[in-house]
Amino acid sequence: MTTMTRHEIVAERAESLLARMSLAQKLGQMIMSERMATTPDDVRDFHLGSVLSGGGSAPGANAVGDWVAMNDAYWTASMSEANGRLPIPLLYAVDAVHGHANVLGATVFPHNIGLGCARDPELVERTARVMAKEVLATGVDWTFAPTLAVAQNIHWGRTYESFSEDPAVVASYAAGYVRGVQHDLGTDGVIACAKHWVGDGGTTAGNDQGDTAISEEELERTHMSPYYPALEAGLLTVMASFNSWNGDKCHGHRYLLTDVLKGRLGFDGLVVSDWDGVDYLHEDYGTAIGMAVNAGMDVFMVSLEWKRCLELLQQQVEAGIVPMSRIDDAVRRILSVKLRFGLFEKPRPADRSWSNSDSFGSAAHREIAREAVRKSLVLLKNEDALLPLSRAARILVAGKSAHNRGHQCGGFTVAWQGETTNEAIVGGTSIWEGIQALAPMAALDEHGTSADPALHDVAIVVIGEKPYAEGMGDLRLGGRVEKGSHNPAKPHNLAPYGKTIELAQLHPEDLALITAIAAKGIPVVTVFVGGRPLVVNAELDASQAFVAAWLPGSEGQGVADVLLGDYPFHGTLSFAWPQSAAPSYKDEAPRFARGYGITTG
Template sequence: MRMSLDQKIGQMTQPERLHVTPAEVKEYHVGSVLSGGGSCPADNHPADWVAMNDAYWAASMEADAGHLAIPILYGVDAVHGNANVRGATVFPHNIGLGAAGDPDLLERVGRVTAREVLAAGVDWTFAPTLAVVRDPRWGRTYESYSQDAGVVAGYAERIVRGLQGEGILACAKHWVGDGGTEAGVDQGDTVIDEEELRRVHVAPYSAAVEAGVLTVMASLSSWKGEKCHAHRYLIQDLLKGEMGFTGFVLSDWNGVDPLAGDYGEAAAMAVNAGIDMLMVPERWREVIGELKQQVKRGVVPIGRIDDAVARILRVKFACGLFERPQPAARQASNGVAFGSREHRAVAREAVRKSLVLLKNKGGLLPLDEGARILVAGPAAHDRGRQCGGFTIEWQGVSGNAAIEGGTSIWEGIRAVAPRAVRWADEGEVSDARDFDVGVVIVGEQPYAEGLGDIREPSPVRPGAHLSVAPDTLEPYGNTLEFAALHPEALRTIRELADQGIPVVTVLISGRPLVVNDELAASSAFVAAWLPGSEGGGVADVLFGEHPFAGRLPVAWPSEMPGGNGRGGTGNDGVLFPRGYGLQPR
């Protein structure tokens, strides 16, 4: 049976779960559904996801005279484990995995992530991010493995093998240059020549394509003023042509919207540039209608539609989607492995290997398990803060309630050191001299994407990935100086140090920050990045059960970068170079 135009365009469409029913999946021949950040079924446990996906799958497979049985693809942002779901194993974000410097570990992380994605009845993760970060002001810095393109390329191969080796689809993103925008502005403009674009930002995708990645997501950013979503040279000529990518290209969230004032024209621009599947969370019915008209008018050649659909179907066959039973009947959907001890052991290993020791005056670390330890700081007992963005909610969560399983850093310390005490009040520490050492755990609040940028507020672009679009997109702050962003941290460190006890500072952050004052006031200083659900891994290293092994994946700044330059990737204003990390014996 030949596919109709309606069926073809339906396969090219990806609405968000809150805006499409199973009945509409069948009626409009929808090819894929996604969950946006924080968009989860009630109760948000694996069984709830399986039941939801069962309904979508059954609708897509209900063949009749007007509908072909083509299984639907369901996609999620499982970017550091399947962290959308309660009880998941949450891994360190990519910057921490980059610090670990262990490609074999990364492949195992990919396999565990894939198993927990499959356990929720899901087939596709929008990962890995292959950005090469060039400025720590970027709110997505923590999604980058390294500022070094060769490191990211090497990791790209291993994470793709890990994810797709367990039967889900990986999605290399965001094509291309998203980590190189001027001043680190999310969805901004990457103003570099083609030689640098290829050498720095294209290189990781070449490795991913060689490893067999089956989907690629376009970037919401621009290259020299031209939107990547409408860039035929980058998508059609370079990625699909020169690089030989045979999978399909997906747009990002509402990536069609800013291309043109007329929605039909915008959709045509994206498809003609080489976008095969359109992520249109709410306006999916409209884009189907508009794209049909663009084909009938000859603006979008039917050959381009046929190529897009062939790519989508080829990927569905390649990942075994047509052979799989409904999600509830799949072996991996029984939830037994979800958040298991074995999976958490891999995450804890990743935490241990990701920690970077920046200072260790007098050999303070490792700590003695029998020491009298005062643990302080707002991040000491906060699993949500440890996990960062893309955890349960798009912007992440705070506190412990939503992160089921795992341990906070305080819980890890308490399990090792019976004489440790946590200072939970915000008042003065009047008796710090009764302790041998203070451990102060501080850091950034969770954030994701542009809301993590360091810059001045700016107007929201059309279709911005926000549940409620304000007049301006508020960034995390306008400085990388941690003392200005979170002055309470330095107060706590100094309060303990002024009473004569040595202080170990553990920094939870998605990027390197300007911490000159905090470093000076601390006897030891640890960059813990965003370690995820297994805070016990931090304690493993603080007490010497495992050594410090992490190395900086990006340069650590001594001052706030200025202007539109790509701060932190050269030698100016660098406190610690990439690759730095003390390793006490």
Template sequence: MSEKEIYQRVEEWLSRMTLEQKIGQMIQTERMSITPEEVKVFHIGSVLSGGGSSPGENKPADWVKMNDAFWAASVEEDEKHLPIPILYGVDAIHGHNNVLGATIFPHNIGLGCANDPELVKKIAQSTAREILATGVEWTFAPTLAVARNNQWGRTYESYSEDPEIVKSYAGAFVEGLQGDLKTDSVIACVKHWVGDGGTTYGIDQGDTDISEAELRKIHIPPYIPAIQAGTLTVMASFNSWKGDKLHGHKYLLTDVLKEELGFKGFIISDWDGCDYLNADFHQTVAQGVNAGIDLFMVSEKWKPFGESLNQHVNSGNVKPERIDDAVRRILYVKIKYGLFEKPRPSARYWSNHESFGGSAHREVAREAVRKSLVLLKNENDLLPLKRDARIIVAGKNANDRGHQCGGFTVAWQGVSDSMDEESDEPASKITTAYGADAGVQRGKIIGGTSIWEGIKAMSPKAELNINGNMADRSRHDVGIVVIGETPYAEGMGDIRQGDETIAEMATKIKGLMKVLHPYGHSLVLNELHPEDLEAIKNITNQRIPAVVVLLSGRTLIIEKELEESTAFVAAWLPGSEGQGVADLLFGVYDFKGKLSFSWQKKAGENFRKGDEPYNPLFAFGYGLSYSNNTEN
């Protein structure tokens, strides 16, 4: 269908719509806050799943059944309702990570070290098919943040501190998701527009206090290839720019993104994003609409939102032309995607498809693991290991698929899925729908392998001892210690030295702040997780050389851990395929990953490529290999 034909259809639908129907199309709410019947009655345009929010037993069939019900309600036509199908959205940011049994790919920080746009495109294509297997059409990905301070809890969602790497991935990921916008495609949503990676002190949802020249040099460039690749949606960011919140920033949302850059699709708010524009909910509705947001992610208060927007239009605070512009954009996306022609979710080609979590997708994920790991140290050519070596494997992250997947996996904050040495039963603490604790559940990372399981498959003589206290030089030739961070997401991953930084931001930001409890107060690993160094020393004190594998969503201060190690690997958050880590440790493949972030020596440092002076522990682009055990 040509662009002309698409816009003709848009105008045909728009001409038939009442104000209430238009407002309904501008609302997206969480699945637990609405019924299929309400979707029809209120003409709702979109529904989403928040982190950890899933139907039934959280299997693809449960998702398809749910989406069938929402779709059927949205397309039922009568004298009060037009048959406009809904879009269902999810945060499938490293695979279809909400759903049990999905293939979980490395988080973006690891993929940035691979510096391989074609790999990223393959990941996006695999992710699209797993999304389609659940009857879903839309993912809030890719994230195009250029993280500049790794105290930020979302650093792992950034490919690099260098906008050039992020730019090289942006179009490839969008193309991988959207393809030809037919059977194999889902809708992409690039986020978060704009500057989310540049906040002062790395505070999530904080203030990016930089010049417009720097904003255009560092943070805007990745969006240009994404728009050129045809991304259909963009998500507004929670951060502010020079004190003004992006959700109410007409210049950046409308003047720059829509008009200057020529973005044709629609802008969606982040989770209740407009609520923080000021304390008056009624006023925030008008602020967001007038700034240029088209579809509003409203987790619970979607009825008051609709009522408020109706009042604003009737009182003249919001012009009918702005409503029509928003709905045109929403209809444009739905028509261009072919949503009106698609059958009900259960009848679509990929629904409940056996490829979900299957071997083909997992092999792509395993390849991504192999290409993303960075070898930082390899004294005496300890690596690669011999398969017949007597190996003791230790560290809290050695046998925990939840930890190696990180945040945004099954639950918003991720899960612990550790297998202790007494039981085969993994325990997982689940956090649902952005905060509600659902207690301890069992076995939540289904499929894939832990790093320990990958090592054991390679080396039958390997033994698991989490704290390493059974290390014995007479019984063990080498130790592998898998250490690092535990899962977190968004502001709960922030590192903050004290509350004074929040107080400082509060004086600069015009509006409200959403402050979450931080992950810690220091980037020094030994202060965050002293148990890691203890496990390493339990092995090295026995004069056994140690290979340390670090799982983390950012670079950390690792002076003591690095000193104790003979070999050191940055594995980032590799996802469900821990076997890919073992592939490298045993030399089945060589290391190829190069740092996409500069690695600081000590607390307080924040070196970035191009800085003067520039004196990090490991420079941007550093990475060893077996073929050349020096930086290459």
């Protein structure tokens, strides 16, 4: 007797389930609704296949137990057999892009741009394992990570989600990240989702959701290539990208979704849309839905109007615009992902082995995050070997981000756009708290008014950007812009972070503080907290030492560890650091080339 392979078993089970499903059940599996617009009864009555939490969308008091209870209620509804209903377990999804940072008390890792500077794929795999364990603690099944964007323009508000502007660096992390998240697809793993397919980092002028106007050869060489190792590692899901490629939106791009991803690359998992991403294909919503599913979309992520989406999807099928063969293909992929993940064998969320685990936000998890912080720091300037500092030094700690865990975590932390206070980030340490723990003579004065060379040997000034995410992080010379939506009734028109990549124009208070302290004869160590390299020529010139700390996450202690010499500077730039704020800044010689970084110790 021939033994069936796991792939054959999954395929047979998926076909068996598919044959027993009504059209309503099939279409319900293709809908991913947002929790705030979805009840457990909705899951049962409409056969929903998945539910998600958008950024900042959390149940109850946003504690681990609240998440488990919510997921348990949704799962229970999905398994109802009332009125002959076919039970198919629900998947719950979150944006755990740098830790399970939607949840209070999570371990928050450095954003990808910092991890790219560590040049340490094994470390990144370990961070992904911790993230997966904390996701499992809340009873969640699916995370929309890793981001495999290759950002080509730092005006883009999602630059910090990119490991590097070099596709080879991004690719070096992809397989390990997927392994870290999915593990063996048993009780210790969650489903990974590589995003965004494809070209999100290559848009003209770095406009979020804009047009990537490049040849197919360049698209493949720069933006597709990091997906190859992720696919080889067994990646189960891919998210379509908001951007267009040469004027055609990726959400409706049959060539990219079906011919290339599913065909040539052999991807047999599911493709999920981004947040209301199909809406922009056409001003008629039904037409847009038909365009997306025929292009190869398997799951529709819908914020509010999921019932309307479901109704219009059915109309498209009944009118013959979307063939049943395409619906069956989509549902077969959805079922196969659930079967490969072992979802049908997993107990209810409340009874899973990792649910409510006290490892969530634990010291062991935070130590890995602290290591990631230490290795991600890049030393750009160090006159007279000022760093590392002595623990006995009289240190003045100043700057708006010195004692602000919200600033150092950045976007996609508790809230979509991030937080700006310490109180919002439960657990961890600010950079100041880390310094205070190691240097007893240190003093905090965020405004620096107490700076006195008779009292202070050195100043650490922590400056940079405030939190942002996606389009609201864009830097656009023209301010608000229309970003090429194909649906004039629903334009993209978010206010950007600013108009320039020059920090002194975005945050003049930073340069003013550095120069005021330096003018008193106190050496200044500037620590830059932000999601991308910015033009900081004046700030560099006024500082004796300058450190790029990126967005280090909840463990500011890791910054202090290196400043005070417990560990050496290790990181090298994953993006070139600009010299000029001109729109064509990449055509000029950078202030520091990619790969630059002063090492110590």
